[in-house]
Amino acid sequence: MREVVVSSARLDLVVPVMSDCEALLGLWNDPETMQYIGDGSVWDREKITERIERGIGMHRDRGMTFWTLIERDSGGVVGQGGLVPIEFNGPEIELGYRLGKAHWGKGYASEVARASVAYGFDTLALDELVAVTDPANLASRRVLIKTGFVEEGESEIYYGVRTIVHRMNASQRIP
Numbered sequence: 001m002r003e004v005v006v007s008s009a010r011l012d013l014v015v016p017v018m019s020d021c022e023a024l025l026g027l028w029n030d031p032e033t034m035q036y037i038g039d040g041s042v043w044d045r046e047k048i049t050e051r052i053e054r055g056i057g058m059h060r061d062r063g064m065t066f067w068t069l070i071e072r073d074s075g076g077v078v079g080q081g082g083l084v085p086i087e088f089n090g091p092e093i094e095l096g097y098r099l100g101k102a103h104w105g106k107g108y109a110s111e112v113a114r115a116s117v118a119y120g121f122d123t124l125a126l127d128e129l130v131a132v133t134d135p136a137n138l139a140s141r142r143v144l145i146k147t148g149f150v151e152e153g154e155s156e157i158y159y160g161v162r163t164i165v166h167r168m169n170a171s172q173r174i175p
């Protein structure tokens with residue numbers, strides 16, 4: 001049984017385990033999916049293993065990470081998403097999500113965003129969240145606006161690349 005941290009209507013956000021690697025490899029080896037993530041390169045087994053290890057440690061130490069997204073109907077891994085200290089360093093806490101291409105356009109990212117935001121404010125008692133997107137990632141920008149984030153504009157303060165910075169505090173939550 002997986003350790004469920006938070007659930008949305010159709011997804012469980014679960015603590016990552018090393019055996020997620022195989023499924024994630026099938027999702028993150030696609031250039032279109034990865035075009036707005038980091039330097040845009042696809043992830044191989046070594047990179048995914050390293051990220052799962054770091055994710056497990058982050059959840060253990062901070063109670064947050066990019067959790068593995070399980071589609072309850074199929075039991076399959078459809079992506080990763082959740083909360084992390086930005087740049088894995090903080091102090092701000094970042095919302096992030098990514099889905100395999102077969103799962104785009106179903107409203108899953110919006111579910112993950114809402115569930116993670118609720119977890120961050122209600123369970124982790126955070127004051128504010130940040131999210132960054134490539135300016136060209138219009139679908140992700142839409143997800144953030146729908147979730148209640150406010151666009152602050154373009155900046156290079158995070159990750160050393162130009163992104164649209166979004167912020168949200170608890171009072172901006174959409175009921």
Ligand SMILES: CC(C)(COP(=O)(O)OP(=O)(O)OC[C@H]1O[C@@H](n2cnc3c(N)ncnc32)[C@H](O)[C@@H]1OP(=O)(O)O)[C@@H](O)C(=O)NCCC(=O)NCCS
Nearest residue numbers: 033097098099104105106107108109110133138139140142
């Ligand atoms: C971006 C991503 C997370 C969106 O996931 P999703 O589950 O398809 O998103 P949702 O279905 O919840 O919502 C997408 C919204 O964007 C809209 N949208 C989709 N493509 C769009 C486009 N090209 N321009 C404008 N809006 C767009 C959709 O209509 C929807 O809005 P609506 O509900 O008001 O109709 C998904 O495509 C993905 O994982 N991409 C690869 C990784 C990535 O870029 N992650 C985000 C990094 S910041």
